[in-house]
Amino acid sequence: DATSRASRVPLAPPKNDCNNDDAETKTNANNDESNTTITELSFARRAPEFLPSKTVSLLLQPHFLPALRNLLRLSLYDCGLETLAGIESGGQLHDKGGADSENDNTNKNEPIFPNLQQLDIGRNPQITNASLPSTFSAQFPSLLEVWCDDCSFGPQIPEELLNIHTLHVVRMTKNKLRNS
Numbered sequence: 001d002a003t004s005r006a007s008r009v010p011l012a013p014p015k016n017d018c019n020n021d022d023a024e025t026k027t028n029a030n031n032d033e034s035n036t037t038i039t040e041l042s043f044a045r046r047a048p049e050f051l052p053s054k055t056v057s058l059l060l061q062p063h064f065l066p067a068l069r070n071l072l073r074l075s076l077y078d079c080g081l082e083t084l085a086g087i088e089s090g091g092q093l094h095d096k097g098g099a100d101s102e103n104d105n106t107n108k109n110e111p112i113f114p115n116l117q118q119l120d121i122g123r124n125p126q127i128t129n130a131s132l133p134s135t136f137s138a139q140f141p142s143l144l145e146v147w148c149d150d151c152s153f154g155p156q157i158p159e160e161l162l163n164i165h166t167l168h169v170v171r172m173t174k175n176k177l178r179n180s
Helices: 016-027 063-072 089-094
Strands: 007-010 035-040 071-075 116-121 146-148 169-171
Touching: 035 063
Parallel strands: 035 071, 071 116, 116 146, 146 169
Antiparallel strands: 007 035
């Protein structure tokens, strides 16, 4: 399962050094599991796990929210996705009607992925401009890189991507973009 391949790091502030993944993984293997957090989750080439909905609903279950808030990198590469609907739900995925729901002081409108820096949705050829909800950019306030090679975006770059003002890298090769 994909969570067994996830990278774990100490709860200390994350490093931005992506070139030392092997050393980081070895170091973290010796850490106490109760004092770690998942910062990278890869569902790459795991399309059967997203059936029958072909959406990200698998990730958006309320009990996964604490982990999603700490993610730095998320790969949904080649997962057979058709839409990213559900991302717009944001913090509204908190436990509904539970015993503590009235006393819950968390902001229910906060983003699901407040720390995510890298998102790979590449090789999902059924993802189009219409696949991104209008509040897509609000769910990724720290996003630096988005990879969406081999999707079906077009004829223009999706407005939802252009609204992410923190982006430094956008990879969009082999989409349906046209010069206008």
